Amino acid sequence: MNDTPIHELMACPKCDALHRARHLAPQERATCARCGALLIAPRVRSFLHVVALSFTAMILMVGAVFFPFLKISTQGMSHASSVFEVAMAFSEGWLAPLSFAVMALIVGLPVLRFSALIYTLWPLANGRPAWPHARRIFRLADQLEPWSMAEIFVIGTGVALVKLAGLATVSLGPAFWAFGALIIVTALKNAFLSQWTIWDAIGQS
Amino acid sequence: MGRNRTELSVPTARDAGLTGCTSCGRVWPMGTEHCGRCGARLRPVDRSALQAVWAWWAAGLICYIPANLYPMLRTATLGHEQTNTILGGVIELFAHHNYLVAAIVFIASVLIPVSKFIAIAYLALAVGNEQRAGGHRHLLLYEIVEFIGRWSMIDVFVVAILSALVQLGAVAAIHPGPAAVSFALSVALTMLSAQSFDPRLIWRGPARTEGP
Numbered sequence: 383m384n385d386t387p388i389h390e391l392m393a394c395p396k397c398d399a400l401h402r403a404r405h406l407a408p409q410e411r412a413t414c415a416r417c418g419a420l421l422i423a424p425r426v427r428s429f430l431h432v433v434a435l436s437f438t439a440m441i442l443m444v445g446a447v448f449f450p451f452l453k454i455s456t457q458g459m460s461h462a463s464s465v466f467e468v469a470m471a472f473s474e475g476w477l478a479p480l481s482f483a484v485m486a487l488i489v490g491l492p493v494l495r496f497s498a499l500i501y502t503l504w505p506l507a508n509g510r511p512a513w514p515h516a517r518r519i520f521r522l523a524d525q526l527e528p529w530s531m532a533e534i535f536v537i538g539t540g541v542a543l544v545k546l547a548g549l550a551t552v553s554l555g556p557a558f559w560a561f562g563a564l565i566i567v568t569a570l571k572n573a574f575l576s577q578w579t580i581w582d583a584i585g586q587s
Numbered sequence: 588m589g590r591n592r593t594e595l596s597v598p599t600a601r602d603a604g605l606t607g608c609t610s611c612g613r614v615w616p617m618g619t620e621h622c623g624r625c626g627a628r629l630r631p632v633d634r635s636a637l638q639a640v641w642a643w644w645a646a647g648l649i650c651y652i653p654a655n656l657y658p659m660l661r662t663a664t665l666g667h668e669q670t671n672t673i674l675g676g677v678i679e680l681f682a683h684h685n686y687l688v689a690a691i692v693f694i695a696s697v698l699i700p701v702s703k704f705i706a707i708a709y710l711a712l713a714v715g716n717e718q719r720a721g722g723h724r725h726l727l728l729y730e731i732v733e734f735i736g737r738w739s740m741i742d743v744f745v746v747a748i749l750s751a752l753v754q755l756g757a758v759a760a761i762h763p764g765p766a767a768v769s770f771a772l773s774v775a776l777t778m779l780s781a782q783s784f785d786p787r788l789i790w791r792g793p794a795r796t797e798g799p
Contacts, residue, residue: 391614393600393607398787400600416597463751471750517626538744581611585624
């Protein structure tokens with residue numbers, strides 16, 4: 383491997399094993415020879431798919447935030463909440479920063495991530511050079527991944543529903559279904575993402 | 588079978604005098620500070636990163652103590668008020684024969700956080716004391732910790748949903764307690780601790796961990 387030019391080499395981010403990177407055919411996958419981490423997984427027209435799915439996710443997010451989320455009724459009284467109100471549950475007293483954090487985790491960071499992906503991949507999907515600061519913005523999208531927790535929030539809704547089952551009747555609003563669809567779209571989008579392929583495309587422009 | 592042999596023959600970027608970028612995979616000559624392709628700061632494979640792991644770990648552990656001592660929820664139903672800590676909530680669910688929910692809450696807010704503290708500490712201590720072939724097991728443990736860590740946040744969201752929804756005046760009202768904040772902080776800090784752990788250290792073996 384000593385005579386390979388340095389720009390063709392790739393180090394596994396999980397175990398530092400050195401590989402010679404090359405462009406793969408659409409259905410091929412490259413995994414690390416030592417630890418088995420997935421290194422390269424291109425998909426046909428994947429950039430366009432990620433852009434389309436990110437737009438879909440943004441639209442669903444608007445619905446998820448503004449439509450009613452859950453409605454509770456018992457003994458003739460009822461109360462409906464939107465996702466925004468859920469985040470504001472902590473807004474009294476010194477718990478207020480948690481309100482902000484919850485809003486960021488379930489709405490803010492996912493939206494920021496979708497926008498960053500669209501910004502990076504839109505020109506690349508159209509065969510144009512990357513827009514300015516695309517590197518920094520795509521790296522941000524990458525780092526935000528563990529912190530966008532929309533799917534955890536939906537499972538949390540399930541747990542809350544079971545806890546309330548004996549106490550009151552709870553009905554699901556349109557925002558709940560928008561959130562459910564959002565999770566599927568996000569999972570699909572992540573399946574189409576191949577970090578190395580995107581970095582390669584950014585690097586070449 | 589032939590696993591040990593292939594492992595010994597796999598060259599690393601470090602062996603070749605290179606530093607790999609953990610963000611995009613491109614390699615650069617050792618000593619380069621920033622990746623020329625993605626702009627990330629290049630982290631050399633050495634044990635100094637473990638200090639950050641321990642610092643976040645200790646901060647997370649400190650926050651986990653008040654999370655268990657203070658109430659997570661204040662429930663007011665028809666005039667009488669009741670507070671619940673994390674463990675108290677689990678016990679109450681169990682007493683009401685809601686075994687499944689009790690199990691979910693117990694796993695998400697007690698079992699996962701505690702095993703995460705143990706797993707991260709074990710990985711950070713084991714680095715450098717292991718044979719190269721033992722790496723697969725430790726890498727698997729690291730990936731489980733990284734994947735599962737965010738799911739502890741579920742309890743904070745449940746508290747948020749319950750307190751936003753159950754606002755029925757005198758009939759029933761739920762308010763969040765101070766433990767929600769320290770629990771959320773503890774989850775975030777342990778996530779940072781797991782992220783600062785450099786899995787490339789796992790593979791370096793006993794003799795190769797010290798020095799440049």
